[in-house]
Amino acid sequence: MTMDTDIIQIKDKRFAVSIAEADILKEVDRVAALINHDLKGKNPLFLCVLNGSFMFASDLMKRISIPCEVSFVKLASYQGVSSTGVIKEIIGLNEDITGRTVVIVEDIVDTGLTMQRLLESLGTRRPKEIHIATLLVKPDKLKVDLDIEYAAMQIPNEFIVGYGLDYDGFGRNYKDIYTVINED
Ligand code: IMP
Numbered sequence: 001m002t003m004d005t006d007i008i009q010i011k012d013k014r015f016a017v018s019i020a021e022a023d024i025l026k027e028v029d030r031v032a033a034l035i036n037h038d039l040k041g042k043n044p045l046f047l048c049v050l051n052g053s054f055m056f057a058s059d060l061m062k063r064i065s066i067p068c069e070v071s072f073v074k075l076a077s078y079q080g081v082s083s084t085g086v087i088k089e090i091i092g093l094n095e096d097i098t099g100r101t102v103v104i105v106e107d108i109v110d111t112g113l114t115m116q117r118l119l120e121s122l123g124t125r126r127p128k129e130i131h132i133a134t135l136l137v138k139p140d141k142l143k144v145d146l147d148i149e150y151a152a153m154q155i156p157n158e159f160i161v162g163y164g165l166d167y168d169g170f171g172r173n174y175k176d177i178y179t180v181i182n183e184d
């Protein structure tokens with residue numbers, strides 16, 4: 001029997017459990033069932049965005065029962081000469097997505113700028129359609145208009161870690177989701 005820790009410390013911040021694994025998995029079940037229904041016969045290619053989506057991707061893909069492919073990409077940030085500042089390039093995409101049904105698998109959509117950039121970049125490769133599956137959405141922070149069909153959960157505008165998400169590289173390994181404790 002292992003002891004669960006309700007409060008964790010990462011660097012200068014403390015976090016408390018806010019969404020337990022069992023509750024996360026219920027929502028992952030729900031989203032997987034929707035995808036199995038909607039994308040049946042479409043032979044989708046799931047593009048999981050590393051690092052943050054690794055736990056969600058694992059639990060989601062175990063529940064996908066239709067024929068599909070699974071691949072992983074990373075987004076490399078660099079300061080671009082553009083008004084938006086940081087441009088993110090997709091690295092590790094070896095599949096030809098022309099004519100394919102693509103499902104982006106992300107950890108969290110915050111402002112939505114990362115997702116928007118990803119959609120633009122993938123869009124130039126002529127896929128048949130692109131769907132968005134994300135573990136979390138912070139609706140209060142969303143700045144761009146996105147059609148997020150498969151969102152497991154919505155959360156308030158607070159910083160979280162766990163279940164793949166990090167604070168300065170740490171915290172990805174926890175099975176539950178933790179919310180930062182405001183100490184002031
Ligand atoms: P966006 O471009 O503002 O939507 O930011 C998306 C990225 O910011 C995510 O893929 C995460 O890497 C990171 N992010 C946003 N909110 C959080 C959070 O609460 N905890 C950890 N990472 C976050």
Ligand code: MG
Pocket residue numbers: 049050051052053107108
């Ligand atoms: Mg991410």
